Amino acid sequence: MSLSARRIIPGLGLFVLMTVVAVWALWPTGGKVTINDRARDLAAELRCPDCEGLNVADSTTTSARSIRKDLLRRLKAGEDEAEIKNSYANRYGESILLNPDGGGLGILVWGLPVLLLVLGGVGITIAIMSRSRSTRLTPTESDREEVKKARGK
Amino acid sequence: MKYSARWIALSVGAVVVGLGVVLAMQVGNDPRIDATKSQLVGQPAPELSLRALDGTAVDTNTLLGKAVIVNFWNSWCIPCRNELPALKEFANRYRDDPGVALVGIVRDDSTRAIKAYVKAEGIDWVIVTDPDSRAALDFATRGQPETFALDANGLITGAQIGPTTLRDLESLLGSAQGR
Numbered sequence: 001m002s003l004s005a006r007r008i009i010p011g012l013g014l015f016v017l018m019t020v021v022a023v024w025a026l027w028p029t030g031g032k033v034t035i036n037d038r039a040r041d042l043a044a045e046l047r048c049p050d051c052e053g054l055n056v057a058d059s060t061t062t063s064a065r066s067i068r069k070d071l072l073r074r075l076k077a078g079e080d081e082a083e084i085k086n087s088y089a090n091r092y093g094e095s096i097l098l099n100p101d102g103g104g105l106g107i108l109v110w111g112l113p114v115l116l117l118v119l120g121g122v123g124i125t126i127a128i129m130s131r132s133r134s135t136r137l138t139p140t141e142s143d144r145e146e147v148k149k150a151r152g153k
Numbered sequence: 154m155k156y157s158a159r160w161i162a163l164s165v166g167a168v169v170v171g172l173g174v175v176l177a178m179q180v181g182n183d184p185r186i187d188a189t190k191s192q193l194v195g196q197p198a199p200e201l202s203l204r205a206l207d208g209t210a211v212d213t214n215t216l217l218g219k220a221v222i223v224n225f226w227n228s229w230c231i232p233c234r235n236e237l238p239a240l241k242e243f244a245n246r247y248r249d250d251p252g253v254a255l256v257g258i259v260r261d262d263s264t265r266a267i268k269a270y271v272k273a274e275g276i277d278w279v280i281v282t283d284p285d286s287r288a289a290l291d292f293a294t295r296g297q298p299e300t301f302a303l304d305a306n307g308l309i310t311g312a313q314i315g316p317t318t319l320r321d322l323e324s325l326l327g328s329a330q331g332r
Contacts, residue, residue, distance in 0.1 A: 049295040062261040063294075066286040091293040093187025108175060115168060123161040 011128070039072040042081055046071075046088060047096050055098055188295060191312035198223075198303045199291030203258065203281040206268055211256065211281050213307060220329035221254045221303040222322060225294050227262040228270035233298045236316035237274060243322040244278045252305075253326065256281060260289045260297045302329040 043057035048064045056064045056071075067088075074084050088096050139147070202212045224240060226233040240255070247253040255278040259267050264282055271280055283289055292301060295314065302311040302325035311328035313321055326332075 049293070062286045063289065066290045069285065070290060091192060091291075092295075093192050095188050108172065112168065112172060116165065119161060119165055119168070123165075126161070 008132075035072065035075050038081065039068065039075055042071050042075070042084060043068050045085065045098050047098050049092060049096065189314060191293065191299075191301070191309070191314065193293060193301075193309045194312055196309055198301070198307050198309050199288065201288055201291075203283060203288060205279050205281050206264070206271065211279060216254055216256070216303065217307055218305050219252055219254045220305060220326055221256060222325055222329070223292070223301040223303060224255070224257045224317075225260045225289055225292065225297050225299045226257055227260050227297050228266050229262060230297050232316040236298055236318070237276075239317055239319040239322060240278075241274075241276075242319050243326075247326075248277075252330075255279070258283050258288050260294065261286060300325060302326060304329045304331065 040057055043064075044055050046056040046067060048054045048056050048059035048061060049067075050061050050063045051059050054064075056067045071084060074087075075081075079087075085097060198213065200213050201216070202210070205211050222243070228234075240257075244255050247255070257276070257278060257280040259280065259282050267280065267282070270276075292299070298316055300313045300317050300322070301309055304310050310331075311325045313325065317325070
C-alpha cells in the first residue's frame, strides 16, 4: 500500500463513519405524523404563560392544558403551525415562542453555528490538503553517513 | 497554506468579535419584556360568552355600550385577595352608574370555592366562571390578578398585570371612558 493511500484511508473511513452516524441520527423514525403529534410538537415550541421554565407540552397548568386543546382544535380546523405561532405571538408577544425566529437577531442564533461549522470545515480541509501536498524530506547518502557516524560514537 | 490559515483565523475572529458587539448591544434588552404588559391594548376585546355564578349569560353584546373593567382572579390567589378592598371600593363608587360594569372572571378555581368566597366577602359585582380558561387564554393572561379596561365599543384601552389599587382602577376606567 502506497504512503498516500495509507494516509487517505483512515480519513476516508472516518468520514464514511461520521456520515453513516449522521444519517442514522437524522433519519425520520416512526410512521405517519398525526395531528396529535403536530399539536404536541407545536406545544413544545410555546412557553407556558403562567409557569417558569416550562413549555406548554410539559406544563400541567390550566392555561397550558387550554393551549394544548386550542392547538389541536386549530390544527384540525386546517391552520398551519406558522399561522398558529403567529397568532400566539400577536397575543402574548414574541416571548411566548421558545425558538427564536429567523429574522433580526434570531438569524445569529441559527446562522452563526452553521457559518462557524463551514469555516471550520474549510480550515480543516485546507490544512489536510496542504499537509499531504508538502514535500517529504528523504535522507540523502551524506545524511545517512552523518547518522552512522553519530551512532558509532 | 500560511495565508489561508491566517485568513480563516481572521474570519473566525471577525465573526466572534461581531457576535460580541451584537450581544453587547443587547445587554439590558430583556427578551421577555413583552411578558410584563398586555399586547392586546388597542385591539378589540376577545368575544366573551360566559356564565355568571347565578347562571345568567354574560357575553360581549351585554357589555357593549359600557366602560367595562374585567378582572381575572382566583379565590386562592393572595395578590387577588390583596386587591379585593380596592375592587370593593370601586364597585361601591360605580354601583349605580349604568355606564360602568365590573366583571370578575374566575381564571382557575372551583365553583364551590368561589361561591363560598363570594358569599363570605360580600362580593356583589358580576362574577363569571371560565371553563377551560378560554377567556383567560383569549385575553392572553399569564397569571392572576390581571385587569383589563374595555371601552363602549369593546376595544381594550388598558391593562394591568398584577394587583390593582383604587387609583389603578380609576385610571383604567378613565382609559375606557376616553378621559
